[in-house]
Amino acid sequence: xxxxxxxxxxxxxxxxxxxxxxxxxxxxxxxxxxxxxxxxxxxxxxxxxxxxxxxxxxxxxxxxxxxxxxxxxxxxxxxxxxxxxxxxxxxxxxxxxxxxxxxxxxxxxxxxxxxxxxxxxxxxxxxxxxxxxxxxxxxxxxxxxxxxxxxxxxxxxxxxxxxxxxxxxxxxxxxxxxxxxxxxxxxxxxxxxxxxxxxxxxxxxxxxxxxxxxxxxxxxxxxxxxxxxxxxxxxxxxxxxxxxxxxxxxxxxxxxxxxxxxxxxxxxxxxxxxxxxxxxxxxxxxxxxxxxxxxxxxxxxxxxxxxxxxxx
Ligand code: NAD
Ligand code: UDP
Numbered sequence: 465x466x467x468x469x470x471x472x473x474x475x476x477x478x479x480x481x482x483x484x485x486x487x488x489x490x491x492x493x494x495x496x497x498x499x500x501x502x503x504x505x506x507x508x509x510x511x512x513x514x515x516x517x518x519x520x521x522x523x524x525x526x527x528x529x530x531x532x533x534x535x536x537x538x539x540x541x542x543x544x545x546x547x548x549x550x551x552x553x554x555x556x557x558x559x560x561x562x563x564x565x566x567x568x569x570x571x572x573x574x575x576x577x578x579x580x581x582x583x584x585x586x587x588x589x590x591x592x593x594x595x596x597x598x599x600x601x602x603x604x605x606x607x608x609x610x611x612x613x614x615x616x617x618x619x620x621x622x623x624x625x626x627x628x629x630x631x632x633x634x635x636x637x638x639x640x641x642x643x644x645x646x647x648x649x650x651x652x653x654x655x656x657x658x659x660x661x662x663x664x665x666x667x668x669x670x671x672x673x674x675x676x677x678x679x680x681x682x683x684x685x686x687x688x689x690x691x692x693x694x695x696x697x698x699x700x701x702x703x704x705x706x707x708x709x710x711x712x713x714x715x716x717x718x719x720x721x722x723x724x725x726x727x728x729x730x731x732x733x734x735x736x737x738x739x740x741x742x743x744x745x746x747x748x749x750x751x752x753x754x755x756x757x758x759x760x761x762x763x764x765x766x767x768x769x770x771x772x773x774x775x776x
Contacts, residue, residue, distance in 0.1 A: 466490045468529040468571070470521055470562060471536035473500030475642050476576070476634075479678050480533060480685060481505060485514060492527060496520040499538045504641055521558035522550075528569055531689060534562045535576040537611075541604065541730070542647030548606035555610030556617070563621040566628075574630040574689050575618045577696065579737055580608040581633060589704075589738035592633070592696050602732040615696065622694065630688050635700025635739045639678030639759065640766030650675065650760075653711055654767045657718035667729030669708030672736045676701035677759035680752040687748040700739035701752040717760060 467484055471477040472493030477500065484491050490513045493505055497518065508514040519525055521536045537554050538544040544551045559575070566573035582590045583598030598608045621627040638650035646652075656663045676699070684699040705713075708724075715722050744750045 465530040466492065466528065468492045468494060468527060468532045470494045470532070470534045470558075471500060471576075473497060473502060473504050473516075474535065475504075475539070475639070475646075476637065476678065476681065477533075477535045478504035478641060479639070479682050480535070481508065481514075483682050483686060485511065489513070491515070492517065492529060494519050494521065494525070495536065499540070499543050499643065499646075501643075521561055522553045524561045525565065526568075527565065529565075529571050531572045531574070532562055532566050533574045533576070533685065533689070534559065537576070537607075539578075540647040541607070542645075544607045545603055548603075551606040552610050555607070555614045559614040559617050563617055563627060567621060567625045570628075572628045572630065572689065573618065573621075574632070574685070575614055577611050577615050577631055577633045578607075579633055579635040579698070579700065579739065580604065581612050581615065582737075583608055584732060584734040585737065588736055589702065589740040590698065591740040592698055592743055599732050603730070604732050629694050631695035631697070632685065632688055633696050633698050634681065635676060635698065635737065636673045637676045637678055637681045637700070639763050642763070644767070644770065649673070649707060649710065650714075650763065651767070653714040654718065654760075654764055655771070657714055657722045658764075658767060658771050660719060660722065662723040662725040663711045663715060665707055665711055665724060665726050666733065667707075668726065669711065670706055671729075671733060672704050672706050672738065673710075674701050674704045674738045675710070675756055675759070676752055677754035677762075680754050684744060684748065684750045687750055691748055693747045697743050697747065698739040698741055699744055699750070700741065701756075702739055702741055703756055704736075704738040705756070713756070714760065714764075718764060
């Protein structure tokens with residue numbers, strides 16, 4: 465198949481491309497390199513079945529493809545809040561452009577949505593029928609509401625135009641290739657511990673998150689895309705940890721002497737998050753296989769190679 469991956473030079477997109485190329489598909493990667501880098505897809509650049517297009521999805525594009533994995537959108541709060549209006553344009557206009565493309569060429573369309581559609585949830589763990597608790601005027605809303613509109617657009621193109629959609633709600637995912645300045649918690653703590661800097665906990669560290677290793681997530685993507693279910697479907701690892709527990713784990717794995725410091729909690733920071741993955745288990749037979757300790761080991765190795773490699 466000919467498969468388009470938007471945001472393909474980013475963290476999740478590049479891992480997905482590795483899997484699709486290994487399966488023998490022809491892959492078109494579309495990216496504006498805001499948070500993505502050519503380094504992530506370097507190994508495919510000379511492959512005749514791979515094509516890289518530098519393009520911003522807020523502008524329309526014409527391509528012939530069979531499937532579209534739509535991932536383009538900065539995912540870290542630091543990056544999506546840098547230019548919130550652009551984040552909204554990417555989610556709204558960009559998603560509309562990609563759905564328009566799917567409609568025109570009759571491609572199956574996969575939306576990478578997020579657990580952020582649940583906001584600061586008052587239902588725990590979160591099931592797909594929970595409608596969320598999102599502040600529509602807060603500093604996270606460019607992303608949260610942007611993704612909610614992206615889901616709405618997907619379902620309306622499906623109902624109105626018969627576009628074949630798949631919608632996945634991704635919970636915090638980590639792994640090799642996250643940027644050193646990504647700003648999300650796993651990469652921050654690892655980079656800080658490796659550089660012998662204090663690990664920065666926002667708030668008192670009692671807020672929780674559930675961390676999924678990237679290979680597990682990509683497996684779920686491909687299964688959903690090639691199933692008959694449209695979603696929305698939660699994908700994530702139900703193992704739930706406080707941010708303090710995560711900091712201590714990474715501290716012990718890298719640098720037991722590293723300091724832990726506390727900084728102010730950002731506005732609207734969700735207090736708890738844990739996916740209910742009954743749907744993914746029942747519909748796809750999917751569940752995560754990589755425990756946090758193993759996933760962290762692999763991620764730490766990648767950061768160590770990059771950080772220590774840069775020093776030479
Ligand atoms: P990332 O920032 O590494 O990747 C996003 C990619 O999209 C980058 O390569 C970036 O350059 C590109 N991009 C951004 N705006 C664009 C635009 N206007 N036009 C073209 N390309 C653009 O983030 P990621 O972690 O790989 O996330 C990928 C997708 O998964 C995002 O849609 C994100 O919202 C979603 N998601 C990720 C997580 C997670 O934990 N990693 C959780 C929930 C949802
Ligand atoms: N966080 C932290 N220190 C950091 C970065 C993040 O304590 O250096 C906290 C953040 O406030 C949040 C959690 O870790 O409670 C997860 O943050 P992240 O940005 O990774 O993802 P999200 O908030 O979108 O789940």
